[in-house]
Amino acid sequence: MRWTLKPKPKQETVSSLQQALQVEPAIASLLVQRGIETFDQAKYFFRPSLSDLHDPYLMKDMDKAVQRIEQAISNSENILVYGDYDVDGTTAVSLMSSYLLSDYPNVATYIPDRYDEGYGVSFKGIDFASDNEFSLIIALDCGIKAIDKVAYAKEKNIDFIICDHHRPGDKIPDAVAVLDPKQDDCNYPFDELCGCGVGFKLIQALAAKKGQTIDDLMPYLDLVATAIGADIVPIIGENRILAYYGMRVINSRPRAGFQAIINQVKKDSLTITDVVFVIAPRINAAGRMKHGQYAVDLLTEKNVEVAEQYAAEIEAFNLDRRATDKQITQEALQQIEDLKDQDRMTTVVYSANWHKGVIGIVASRLIETYYRPTLVFTKSGDKLAASARSVKGFDVYNALEACSEFIEQFGGHKYAAGLTLEEKNYEAFKQKFEEVVASTIDKRLLTPEIVIDTQIDLNAINEKFYRILRQFEPFGPGNMSPVFMSDNLKDTGYGKCVGEDKTHLRLTVKQEGTPQLVCIGFGLGNKLDVIKSQQPFKAAYSVDENHWQGNVSLQLKLQDIKA
Structure with a gap:
């Protein structure tokens, strides 16, 4: 994972907003990063009004x-x-x-x-x-x-x-x-x-x-x-x-x-x-x-x-969909393994028997393993149909447009698109798509990125802090859930792998002079050695609530940890 810390906003702007809103410096900093610099802008953000919809x-x-x-x-x-x-x-x-x-x-x-x-x-x-x-x-x-x-x-x-x-x-x-x-x-x-x-x-x-x-x-x-x-x-x-x-x-x-x-x-x-x-x-x-x-x-x-x-x-359709996409994902991963062509900038796979309804989901799953612009093809009548998914920062729609000589029909967005082509054009298209992506993509985009809003100490995290964070919702592109970084963390000695296949990490962390906080890291089980070394480590995380047997407590939802 590539960690990118957002630039610090201007201190005087943060201080001015902090004073106007009477909030913690970290909250004011998060708002300024989102382009909110005045009391009125904060009011518009925290109190959305239907009267502000356009004519x-x-x-x-x-x-x-x-x-x-x-x-x-x-x-x-x-x-x-x-x-x-x-x-x-x-x-x-x-x-x-x-x-x-x-x-x-x-x-x-x-x-x-x-x-x-x-x-x-x-x-x-x-x-x-x-x-x-x-x-x-x-x-x-x-x-x-x-x-x-x-x-x-x-x-x-x-x-x-x-x-x-x-x-x-x-x-x-x-x-x-x-x-x-x-x-x-x-x-x-x-x-x-x-x-x-x-x-x-x-x-x-x-x-x-x-x-x-x-x-x-x-x-x-x-x-x-x-x-x-x-x-x-x-x-x-x-x-x-x-x-x-x-x-x-x-x-x-x-x-x-x-x-x-x-x-x-x-x-x-x-x-x-x-x-x-x-x-x-x-x-x-x-x-x-x-x-x-x-x-x-x-x-x-x-x-x-x-x-x-x-x-x-x-719900029955949904259960069927889950089983189908799991099976096709396994077949697609095997196909990539068999090709042993790890130098490619793209992932393009095809099977005539794959279910057209789930190839978009499979494309997203393949990106989780091989972080590349991805196309999953299947047979559709006498044509081939594909779902395209992209990595953050790369416009797959533009890349497909550059390959339009081989495509019969396509449409979509920057990060997701669909297309059809004639089977005879598949290999030529695959080659052209690889060439276009290889010549236009910034190679850094091929490593997943965690964008960190700001660095904080654990003592900044309390019920009031979380309550205000919840008011940043609804989260999504353009207003993502804030990601924090803290360093000099230590495991209290109870860190372990959890989950049915032990792929997740659960631990309790402390920082010098701060209260302990429970952390959960989905898919981070392979990082157990980092915390067991008893050496300090740093973590990128979002703040979340844990609901367990009627009790509610704050927890850190880990995105990555590094020694």
Whole structure:
């Protein structure tokens, strides 16, 4: 692991903020590092307000989108709400369809089949709309590159409204309205919304026309917060406000579908981290193992008992997904071992038999072992399909763009993308991808990095300190959970490896003249020798709570330790 200590902020700025807020120096330092330097900025950060959300009509084409939906409603047209099969797509479809259905009946939903239709808008979906007399499709979390599909729909007298957040290509589809804040000519003040977030801005605009307030839209924010967490968009600006209030909804009055999942996992209070690792995988499992419509059914169901039946089905998909991704990960790791080509800057693996629904997860797992930009391919019809994942700091989307001569279709983000290509181009693509990455990546990025906010002594860590840290939530890109470093630590003599396979490290540490603190280091069992040497060591960690047999105590969640 590569440890990087963030530069110390200006002392006078820290002191001034510390005085204004009456907080510890470490807290003031953390805030200044996040660009918060005044009392008013701190108030905006600690007390997010729905009144600070931007006017949805600042987004390009918003007026056109609202006008077309109002026209559809006044003419009793059938509206099809169409979205991708992942968490962002299914939450967006659930949000838009349930909002429209609250006072207009002619609305249906469509999630493409991952295996039969693939990602995004499909010809099959448009044929479904045509056969069932839908004259308006609202596409969410997809569509920004669907130029030929939108043209095909137009031939069938079907209009499109696109709500997307992915990067546009050189051409924009000829839709009635294209809502995507990443368009060059869109002047919306915040361009980091997820697909469900763009959908929320559309219902916010529709609501304003009907005289509804933001308070009327609060029940939809649990969906938006889930999408924000799952899609790993920066939790800053508007996303922070939406996530903050969405988490409140999840913990106080969740929709029936979320309540059913919460009942399964038996957690009292969820953080956005729980949403990412507990709720999102279950929603995703529907589209991975069966069909994304199961997720929409769960998220739009109002009856708790029916929702619990849906949640039980989805949990079965999730267990199946876990077993499948474990098996494929083992096969992929073996394939890399057999190649014995450790000098490569990329990891590219392929098997025709791998389950398309889990290759993205497998790519992430491979990065945990071989920290390289990674592609996992499988057979999809007569083509090969892949999920790409990247390492921190490297734009895999740009790398794929440089290989586009061998790619049939691709889309995504800086750190995650999907693509298809013809099997005959696989080897040439693999070689080109390696060349592009090798010539453009900073070699330091191939070693995992721990970014440390600040160095503190253990005596700074107490209940008040932790209470204020909790107010930094929700955490995520742009506002990560603070990581601290302390040195001259010693084990009190009880350090040991724990867990079923003894891969985790548990110890109690002390520093000269400070109280002892329990530490847990997941996956750090191989560091036992460092603490058993009785020599001082340093640790990088976050501060956490340990819940055990009804008792709650502070603990350090270790990220790494060094002699």
